Amino acid sequence: MSESSRETARGAGWGAAEPGEYKRLMPPRPKKLFWLDPRTMWGARNGALASLFGDPTGRTRARWTAQRAAAGAPADRVIRRDDPDRFSFLVIGDTGEGHEPQYAVVPGMLRVGQDTRFAVVASDVIYPVGATDDYAAKFFRPYQDYRAPVYAIPGNHDWYEDLTGFMRVFCDDAPPLPAEPAPRPLTRAWLRSLLWHRPSPVDEELLAAARKLRSDTAQQAVQPGPYWAIDAGPIRIVGIDTGLLGTLDAEQGAWLREVSRDPRPKILITGRPLYVDGEHHPCRIEGGGTVDDIVRDPANRYVAAIGGDIHNYQRYPVDVDGRTVQYVVAGGGGSFMHATHTIPRVSVGGVTEQEFRCYPLRGDSLAFYSALYGRRLRLPRFFTLTEAEATAVVSKRLEITPGRSPQPTTRVTRRARLVASLLGTGRRPDRGTRFRLPVRKAYTDLLSPGSATYSPPFFKSFLRLDVSPDEIRLRCHAATGNRAQELEPPVEDEVTIPLR
Incomplete structure (x- = not known):
């Protein structure tokens, strides 16, 4: 296997x-x-x-x-x-x-x-x-x-x-x-x-x-x-x-x-x-x-x-x-692909983040969409995150243990945090609703249908x-x-x- x-x-x-x-x-x-x-x-x-x-x-x-x-x-x-x-x-x-x-x-x-x-x-x-x-x-x-x-x-x-x-x-x-x-x-x-x-x-x-x-x-x-x-x-x-x-x-x-x-x-x-x-x-x-x-x-x-x-x-x-x-x-x-990085830290029906599973992993989802919109908006140097950067910023933003650990030297930069926010990464649960961007529903309804790509990984x-x-x-x-x-x-x- x-x-x-x-x-x-x-x-x-x-x-x-x-x-x-x-x-x-x-x-x-x-x-x-x-x-x-x-x-x-x-x-x-x-x-x-x-x-x-x-x-x-x-x-x-x-x-x-x-x-x-x-x-x-x-x-x-x-x-x-x-x-x-x-x-x-x-x-x-x-x-x-x-x-x-x-x-x-x-x-x-x-x-x-x-x-x-x-x-x-x-x-x-x-x-x-x-x-x-x-x-x-x-x-x-x-x-x-x-x-x-x-x-x-x-x-x-x-x-x-x-x-x-x-x-x-x-x-x-x-x-x-x-x-x-x-x-x-x-x-x-x-x-x-x-x-x-x-x-x-x-x-x-x-x-x-x-x-x-x-x-x-x-x-x-x-x-x-x-x-x-x-x-x-x-x-x-x-x-x-x-x-x-x-x-x-x-x-x-x-x-x-x-x-x-x-x-x-x-x-x-x-x-x-x-x-x-x-x-x-x-x-x-x-x-x-x-x-x-x-x-x-x-x-x-x-x-x-x-x-x-x-x-x-x-x-x-x-x-x-x-x-x-x-x-x-x-x-x-x-x-x-519908994004998984837009899923907040899970707590529903008695299921916590520890028991929840998803594919793609949230970090891979964010990396996929950051590269996609970097190409679409012709801003690859700003939007594109490596899989390690995306995994690290998702882990920190949601306060979760990632499914795959990023490299120890990976830094969460201000740019990475901004890209994660713009692309609808699930909010930290301790933040007030006034700080929540109204991007998640729009992302699902409008942006995800634009995510079709024709080269791996799919x-x-x-x-x-x-x-x-x-x-x-x-x-x-x-x-x-x-x-x-x-x-x-x-x-x-x-x-x-x-x-x-």
Whole structure:
């Protein structure tokens, strides 16, 4: 096993290194996705419209599930597999930008996952709007050599075209939903419908050709809908669809409560993480209650909740009445990197900084963004911090022990402190709120989408879970884009979860 970012800077991907071979997997001229392009933001407008004029996701989801039920999907939406008591599977989140960072994950994923029984994509399979035509380059091509089935739950971006592409690819080529009657004029629904982004026309020849890339019998998987449960060996994996705004409709909430009563230990896969960036987001269910209420109920036997949407790795081992539930963020599968250096010193749900884990490490995150904005703003001498400088200033600013110690001679200069502040490094907890810069939310919402880069290190990740009757071993593997980490993807975090 190669060294990780917690051991050396080389393990993080810094310094001179041989590039990986991921580029040979890519299309000859991949179309670049610029998140700050007004055309991209306009195409992804449905989330904002749902916030302003009401969210139609629950109604649309109910129509999709009714269509699948009429086509013969199981009423309980449970996929029953024949996996043995000991097996392994992969989880990759927020995958489909179709650029170098997504393809850089693939070689290591294939090596680590060559004996796994299946994979799950956790949220945002396709960017920017989940269009059917994008599945060729952003799903079928990158994962054509993965010889097992791939299941998925949608993220908010998959919903920007009303889930049409997702349902065609994962749900037995489900036909488009018939048009609904026009809403009453001058209502909120009517205003929403005037601006709503509709599904794009589909290139059927492109889709047919793409399907051939994953046409082997061993690769086939059919889901009963956008949310499902998988009975695999000794566990049940429950996947929920959090739609455009990160909530569950009443129908899905009732299903989740019912399917959670099964006596097996369970893992939740969700489009939005329940713990993320040092905060608790329990996920509201229409009509009352939250998803986390269900996860925390000891009768339901959840041992982990894994969510996508945020493009990095985080883990929070939360004590729930004497048992530990592992809350994991697993969104590092291929999209632009959300910063980790903006996460304040962790103290949430009984989890402190000592128990919290993340990848990339905060210092590496700050070094990555300092170099990026040094190039973008043409001020490299001011902005760019070495990984050692970034690690040292983050450690001092947050008063934490760094995951990888900086060189003893590294000084925290005034420039380093200023750059760390400008780039949103989490504030020290003893500072009053009047000193807190309003950069962190803006950084997440605006600056992070501009962080897409096309040369290593990428700081991407994926999960491998090894299941036995007694325990689950969860490992987070890194993908930097360098050859060394392709050949032996380093383990950035590992935890054993007891089942008995």
